[in-house]
Amino acid sequence: MSNKRFYIETYGCQMNFADSEIVNSILMKEGMEPVHSAEEADVIFVNTCSIRENAETKVWNRLKEFRSLKKDKGDLTVGVLGCMAERIRDQIIDQEQLVDIVVGPDAYRDIPNLLAEVDDGRKAVNVLLSLEETYADISPVRTSDNGVSAFVSIMRGCDNMCAFCVVPFTRGRERSRPLKSILNEIKQLSEQGYKEVTLLGQNVNSYKYEDIDFTRLMDEASKVDPEIRFRFSSPHPKDFPEPLLHLIAERPNLCNYIHIPAQSGSSTTLERMRRPYTREQYLDLVERMREIIPDVSLSTDIIAGFCDETDEEHKDTVSLMKIVEYDLAYMFAYSERERTLAHRKYEDNVPEEVKKRRLSEIIQQQMNIQQKNNKLEIGKRHLVLAEGESKRSSEQLSGRTDTNKMVVFDRRDFQKGDYVEVEITDCTSATLMATPIRKTSIREFYAEPALA
Structure with a gap:
C-alpha cells in the first residue's frame, strides 16, 4: 500500500473538507x-454530502464517471466516504457496483484495513457510528488549502434532531x-503561518468538554x-450564549461575524421543523447581538x-429577512x-413550482x-486578510473583512497572508472593491479607530 x-x-x-x-x-x-487529479490516482475517494438531493446527484454522476475510468484502469480502487456512506451502501456497492469501499464519518481510522480487504478481492464496508x-489525536494534513485560513473541527455529531436534517443519522x-487538542492544533497552524481559523461543529455552542463551554473555548x-x-x-x-457576544465585542481577533441559521421566519413552520424557538425569540436574539456588537455582520440559512408551508408562512420568512437584513x-x-422526522411524519406536499417561486x-x-x-x-475602512489572487486578475488580490465580506483590491506590493487596511470605493451585491492603504496587523489596526 505504501507506494x-x-x-x-x-x-x-x-466539516467534510475538515474530514478529508x-x-x-x-x-x-x-x-x-x-x-491532484483522479487520473493520476490508484485510489479515489469521494467524500459525500447528504444534506440535499442536488449534492447526492452530483456524487452519483461523478461515481459513474469514475466507473468508466476504472474500466480503462483495471487496478483502480474507488471509495465513498462520509454522510452518504451508510444511507446508500447497499445500492452503491451491490446494485450499481460503483465502488469498492464504503466508509462512514466515524470509521476513517479503519481505511487502511479496508483497503487491504479490497486488495484481497473483497468489497469493504465500515459505517459504524461512534x-x-x-x-482528536490526528493532525489534519491540509494539502489543498490556501495556507492562510484553516478549519478546525471542535466536535462531531448532533443531538438536535431538526425535522428536516439527516445529520444525526449520518454523523451520530x-x-x-x-x-488541549484543539489549542495544540491552533498552535501548529500559528507556527505554519496561518492567519485565520474557523472552528467547526454541527452546533458549536453545544460544545462541552468537562467544565469547558464554547465561550471558554x-x-x-x-x-x-x-x-x-x-x-x-x-x-x-436556541442556546446562543450571551457571554460569547461580550467576548467577541471585546477581543479584536474574534470576528464581528455570526452565522445564525433561521431556516424559516414563521413560528408555525419552525415548530414543524422542530426548531425550539419562535420568530419573536429569534428576532430578540438578533437585536441583542446588534446591541452588544454594533458592527456585527449576520448570515443565515433559509429553507x-x-x-405544509402556506403562503402566509412564506411571507413570514420574507419579512424576517427584510427585518434582519442579512x-x-x-x-x-x-x-x-x-x-428524518419530516420524511416519517409529514408529506413533502409543496409543489416544486411553488418551491422554486418562493425560493426565487x-x-x-x-x-x-x-x-x-x-x-x-x-x-x-476595513482590515482585510489577503487570501490570494482575484479570480479576474493576477494584478489584484482578494480577501475578506472582519465581517466576512469579500473585497478585491490592487496587488501593489502586498502578498497572500498580509493584513491590509483598505478603503471601500465601490461594490456589487457580492463583492466590495477597495483601495489598499497599508500593510498592518490586527493589534495595530484596532489600536487606531478605523476611519468612517
Whole structure:
C-alpha cells in the first residue's frame, strides 16, 4: 500500500473538507501519496454530502464517471466516504457496483484495513457510528488549502434532531474534542503561518468538554495568537450564549461575524421543523447581538417550501429577512431526506413550482438587501486578510473583512497572508472593491479607530 497514490474529491459542508484533511493524514501515515487529479490516482475517494438531493446527484454522476475510468484502469480502487456512506451502501456497492469501499464519518481510522480487504478481492464496508470518536489525536494534513485560513473541527455529531436534517443519522450523537487538542492544533497552524481559523461543529455552542463551554473555548483559542483571527460555524439560535457576544465585542481577533441559521421566519413552520424557538425569540436574539456588537455582520440559512408551508408562512420568512437584513444568506428549496422526522411524519406536499417561486422571491430580495448593505460600506475602512489572487486578475488580490465580506483590491506590493487596511470605493451585491492603504496587523489596526 505504501507506494499507492490517492485522490480525495470533497462535496458539501466545511466539516467534510475538515474530514478529508483527517483522511489525508491517515493515508499519508501509511506511506500513500496525495495527487491532484483522479487520473493520476490508484485510489479515489469521494467524500459525500447528504444534506440535499442536488449534492447526492452530483456524487452519483461523478461515481459513474469514475466507473468508466476504472474500466480503462483495471487496478483502480474507488471509495465513498462520509454522510452518504451508510444511507446508500447497499445500492452503491451491490446494485450499481460503483465502488469498492464504503466508509462512514466515524470509521476513517479503519481505511487502511479496508483497503487491504479490497486488495484481497473483497468489497469493504465500515459505517459504524461512534459515541467517542473525535479524531482528536490526528493532525489534519491540509494539502489543498490556501495556507492562510484553516478549519478546525471542535466536535462531531448532533443531538438536535431538526425535522428536516439527516445529520444525526449520518454523523451520530454529539461529542466534543478535548480543549488541549484543539489549542495544540491552533498552535501548529500559528507556527505554519496561518492567519485565520474557523472552528467547526454541527452546533458549536453545544460544545462541552468537562467544565469547558464554547465561550471558554473561544476565549482560550483567541489567546493562542493575537494575529490569528477566529470565526465559528454553525451556532444554534436556541442556546446562543450571551457571554460569547461580550467576548467577541471585546477581543479584536474574534470576528464581528455570526452565522445564525433561521431556516424559516414563521413560528408555525419552525415548530414543524422542530426548531425550539419562535420568530419573536429569534428576532430578540438578533437585536441583542446588534446591541452588544454594533458592527456585527449576520448570515443565515433559509429553507423554502418545507412540508405544509402556506403562503402566509412564506411571507413570514420574507419579512424576517427584510427585518434582519442579512449580509449573506444560504437559501435552498426543501429537499426531503429519508429517515428524518419530516420524511416519517409529514408529506413533502409543496409543489416544486411553488418551491422554486418562493425560493426565487427570497433570493431576489436577499440580493437587493446585500446590494444596499454593501453600498453603505463605500468610504469605510476595513482590515482585510489577503487570501490570494482575484479570480479576474493576477494584478489584484482578494480577501475578506472582519465581517466576512469579500473585497478585491490592487496587488501593489502586498502578498497572500498580509493584513491590509483598505478603503471601500465601490461594490456589487457580492463583492466590495477597495483601495489598499497599508500593510498592518490586527493589534495595530484596532489600536487606531478605523476611519468612517
